[in-house]
Amino acid sequence: MSTVKENDVVRVHYKGKLSNGQEFDSSFEREPLKVELGKGQLIPGFEKGLLDMEVNQKKTITIKKEEAYGEVNKELFQKVPNANIPETIDPKEGMELVATGQDGSEQKLRVAEVNEDHIIVDANHPLAGHDLEFELELVEIV
Numbered sequence: 001m002s003t004v005k006e007n008d009v010v011r012v013h014y015k016g017k018l019s020n021g022q023e024f025d026s027s028f029e030r031e032p033l034k035v036e037l038g039k040g041q042l043i044p045g046f047e048k049g050l051l052d053m054e055v056n057q058k059k060t061i062t063i064k065k066e067e068a069y070g071e072v073n074k075e076l077f078q079k080v081p082n083a084n085i086p087e088t089i090d091p092k093e094g095m096e097l098v099a100t101g102q103d104g105s106e107q108k109l110r111v112a113e114v115n116e117d118h119i120i121v122d123a124n125h126p127l128a129g130h131d132l133e134f135e136l137e138l139v140e141i142v
Helices: 044-050
Strands: 009-018 023-026 035-036 056-063 076-079 097-098 106-114 120-121 132-141
Touching: 009 044, 035 120, 044 056
Parallel strands: none
Antiparallel strands: 009 023, 009 035, 009 132, 056 132, 076 120, 097 106, 106 120
């Protein structure tokens, strides 16, 4: 029986949880994830967990934050004066925002703190700083 190798295209179901058991994503209620390994489409620990799996195999992997989204980077927190926030937005802690750069690129931000005259936004990935657990089920090697 063949197993997953580097650069294979695979279809996989997954369920992602934080170390406290809180689920943050799952593909089991939709189509499996189709991905080509070795292209940087997955976090390194997820991709490593798929290697050597056989079709229909299930396993649970734990990915340390260094092999996932890394540590929380304090440099990705930024103070934004209220004058720079559109009037249509009433910022609340935890709210997700999208900032548009001068070149038209978009970046997701999370409101980390709300103050009287400014907010603090966090551009870290929401899963930065967390070890992750994934239940994997290899559906197909394409």
